[in-house]
Amino acid sequence: MLKVDNLSGGYGKEPIVKNISFSVEKGEVLGILGPNGSGKSTLLKIISGILPKLEGTVEIDGKDSAVYSQKQFARKVAVLPQLHAHAFSHSVKDTVALGRYPHQSGLFSSWSNEDERAVNEALAYTGVTRYSDTPIELLSGGEQQRVFVAQALAQEAPILLLDEPTNHLDIAHQQQLLDTIRKQKNEKGVTVVSVFHDINLASLYCDRLLLMENGRIATIGDPKDVIQETTIGTVYNARVKTQPHPELPKPQMTLLPDTKEEEKPFTVNKQQFTVSADHVSFKVDQPLKTISSAVTNPGMGWYRAFVNRHVDANYNADDVKAEMADYLGKRGYHLTDTVGMMTAVTTEHAEIGEYKGEFGSVLIMVTAGVGNAVDVSESLTRDREQRIGTINTWVIVNGHLPDEAFIQAMITATEAKTKALQTEDIKDPLTGTIATGTSTDSLLIAATQEGEHLPYAGPITPLGKLIGHGVYDSTVRAVQAYKKAKVWPS
Amino acid sequence: MNKATIAYIVSAATLIVAVWLGVSIGTVKIPIQTFWDSTDTTASNILWKIRMPRVILAGLVGASLAIAGAAFQGLLKNPLADPYTLGVSSGASVGAVMTLFFGLSIPILGPYTLPVFSMAGAALTMFLVIGFAKLVDRSMKMETIILTGIIFGSFLGSVLSLMIALTGEELRQIIGWLLGSVSMRSWNYILMVLPFVVIGSFILWLNRRELNAMLFGEERAHHLGVNVKRRKFMILIGGSVLTGSAVAVSGTIGFVGLVVPHMTRLMWGSDHRHLLTLSFMNGASLLIICDLIARTIISPTELPVGVITAFIGAPVFAYIFYRQRRKGAM
Incomplete structure (x- = not known):
């Protein structure tokens, strides 16, 4: 639909964009990214004919863009600029109606039914119909930008070029605008090329990304291939970290601010555990990176308080999470800062151990109720x-653990637990075979993310060895304590 | 009935009333039946030989300046632009005075030599002012353009003064003419200016939709499919033709092109499909009324009509400037 071949050009004699080649298929959304001054807006301006090209060709729908008259070009390509101020007042409908300019010709160029339909459709599509007669300057920035989207849509061009369309808009308006554009692609097969300032937004809404650096293409391709820590880091000269979007198969990036020096290095120790009548807690001043299958705040996150609560064996609540939150709140725990688990085992039988290695230490806490053991x-x-x-x-x-070390730590801890049950000869009461755990076991791995980098936590690494030994040791003692309390038949 | 229709009816009615007041009021009152009953030869002569040409000429000049002002403002996105503030009127004056000063007469142009040179002066000044303003400040801020207009206007004014100083007997005539007046003009002047008013206005009217697009900036207009270079050139030429021909018959009459589009926009909106035509009509009405005031207010002495328009125009200019700066839109 749009093919750019070896394009160079810019404001003066010295080209700002150099030797750019890419093509966009019909119905594709291509995002153009790049740091300030990398030439992304200039590229768009050369394509739309605002700036002259020094070299190369731009092909629109199979024909060199130079063969189109200005009006013919506007019937093929609509452009949405950044939001800007204007001097005179225009009603919303009149503004949108200007989008029909390329479709009108002749001296009197009457307004056709087709024009009226296109304008009304564009107004409805962008949700500004009710402002039809309002002067545009009375609208908020987000609404004004919607009016200009409507103007571009009224052009009914198969190609849409956007230059940082969401600049100065709040997130709700950003979302509305880009959802609208995306809908155009899905429903009408519109081809979109858009310059983005926001890398994450581009990743969410584009099929492909083109990353520019100093007027040239640094890389072009699928968002997950373009949004790479090293690529983005070098091109933008910034420290970033990428991660998957929580709900979508799209990469997202986040900055790594230089705030480490503000924090003093710290370690955690056994003394930070408190055992009270109905719960075991572990509290630290600085948050720990945590992964867990807890009741309160499961999954990955950063937390400063950890609670293992004892509940009665007949505990029953309609909404366990809400009841737990209520429990924690009443005891002065800050909910967004706390991981909470439950157990029927009394707190006096909690086994807490500190295991020291060359790199540092590991703290282990285990409560083991095995009445419900399962093979x-x-x-x-x-x-x-x-x-x-x-x-x-x-x-x-x-x-300091990377994500994969957290996962290995989970495996190692689970294996050690299973081995402990084997040692203690805990059997599944239904099958009579050696149990591997219980039906509702929970696991929590937390790390200070301070001190030594520990890339792995498998059983042959120093960390894995310590976890394996510690969990095994603590679980054995916890099971023994449980047996003693229950007067276990030996 | 929609707003545009009402606007046309109101403007047409105002124009008719203005014409009627313009021809009937004066040292001699002209009764309405003089239009069809020529038994009173004195009244008939005053009506058809003196007042009517004067009123029509005032109307044409006012219409030309107003529609040119509306177009300049739209093109430059600048509510303070008009033939006078841009220095274009001064350029036209220099062209016209040069024709008189050197006694130029080009055979094929005949009586049109004066307006043609006046238009050439207007067009040349227009391009110089815009070119210089762009050189100073690419974004062409409101103040930049007006300041450039003042610079060129002052320079051209001194050229005029020089030429006047070098002239002997024609001095008085030129000075009176420079202050802007439509008095003592015969039907010949109307015939001289009419074709240019028609051509210039038509050129601008052809660009009414393009002007709407250009209100959102040249880049935006380009994206909407407007051939910006060509259209801009057409509008500047159209405006220069109108200004030049107006100055050729009436000298420099300021602020009409500023006040009329501003008022018209306030009342009926800034859609050029209507704004141009409405400004044309209202400009005619305004100058006819101003001329009426000029010749009656301290009768029997006549004031130059430019005095009246400046008296109204300068405060409006100040007001628009204040509003725009406060709005911070520029």
Whole structure:
């Protein structure tokens, strides 16, 4: 639909964009990214004919753009500029109606039904119909920009060029605008080329991205291939980290601010545990990076308080999360700062240990109720009641772990737990085989993200060795304590 | 009935009333039946030989300046632009005075030599002012353009003074003419200016939709499919033709091109499809009324009509400037 071949050009003799080649298929959304002054807006201006090209060609719908008259070009390509001020007042409808200019010809060029339809459709599409007679300067920035989107849509051109269309808009208006553009692509097969300032927004809304650097293409391709830590980091000269979007298969990036020096290095130790009548808590001043299967704040996050709460074996609440939140709130825990677990095991049987290695230390906390033990290999063959009887395991590391080390730590801790149950000869009461855990075990791995970098946590690494030993040791002792309390039949 | 229709009816009615007041009021009152009943030869002569040409000429000059002002303002997105503030009127004056000063007469142009040179002066000044303003400040801020207009206007004014100083007997005539007047003009003047008013206005009217697009900036207009270079040239030529021909018959009459489009926009909106035509009509009405005031207010002495328009125009100019600066839109 749009083909740019070896394009160079800019304001003066010295080209700002150099040797750019790419093509965009019908119905594709291409985002143009790049730092300030990389030539992304200039590129768009050369394509739309505002700035002269020194070299190369721009092909629109199979023909060199130079063969089109200004009006013919405007019937093929509509442009949405950045939001800007204007001197005279115009009603919204009159503004949108200007989008029909390229479709009118002749001396009197009467307004056709087709023009009226296109304008009304564009007004409705962008949700500004009710402002039709309002002077445009009385609208907010976001609404004004919607009017200009409507103007561009009224042009009914198959190609839409956008130059940082969401500049100066709040997030709701950014979303509305880009959703509208995306809908045009889906419903009418409109081809879109848009300059973006915001990398994350571009990733969310574009099929492909073109990253510019010093007037040249640094890289072009799928968002996940373009939004790479090293690529973005070098081109923008910024420290960034990328991660997947929580709900969509799109990469997102985030800045790494230089605030590390503001924080004093710290470690955590066993003394920060408190055991009270109904819960075990661990509180620290600086948040720890945590992954867990807790009731309150499960998943990945940064937290400063960790609670393992004892509840009665007959505990029953309609909404466990709400009840737990209520419990924590009443005890002065800040909800967004706290990870909370539950167990039927009394707090006096919590095993807390500190294990020291060369790199630092690991804290382990285990509560083990094994009345509900399960052999996972046999679980498919049996139907069981959900009962509380849980092994809760916490592993808190003084060290800096990447995501994969967190996952390895989870594996290592789980293996150590299973081995402990084997040692203690805990059997699945239904099958009579050695149990591998209970039906509702929880695990928490937390790390200070301070001190030594610990890239792995498998059982042959120093960290993995410590976790394996610590969890095994603590679980064995916790199970023994549990047996003693329950007068376990040996 | 929509707003535009009402606007045309109101403006047409105003124009008719203005024409009627213009021809009937004076040292001799002209009764309405003089239009069809020529038994009273004195009244008939006053009506058809003196007042009517004067009123029509005032109307044509006012219409030309107003529609040119509306177009300049739209093109430059500048509510303070008009033939006078841009220095274009001065350029036209220099062209006209040069014709008189050197006694130029080009055979094929005949009586049109004066207006043609006046238009050439207007067009040349227009391009110089815009070119210089663009050189100073690419974004062409409101103040930049007006300041450039003042610079060129002052320079051309001194050229005029020089030429006047070098003239002997024609001095008085030129000075009176420079202050702007439509008195003592015969039907010949109307015939001289009419074709240019028609051509100039038609050129501008052809660009009414393009002017609407250009209100959003030249870049935006380009995106909407306007051939900006060509259209801009057409508008500047159209405006220069109108200014030049107006100055050729009436000298420099300021602020009409500023006040009329401003008032018209306030009342009926800034859609050039209507603004141009309405400014044309209202400009005619305004100058006819101003001329009426000029010749009656301290009768029997006549004031130059430019005095009246400046008296109204300068405060309006100040007001628009204040409003625009406060709005901070520029």
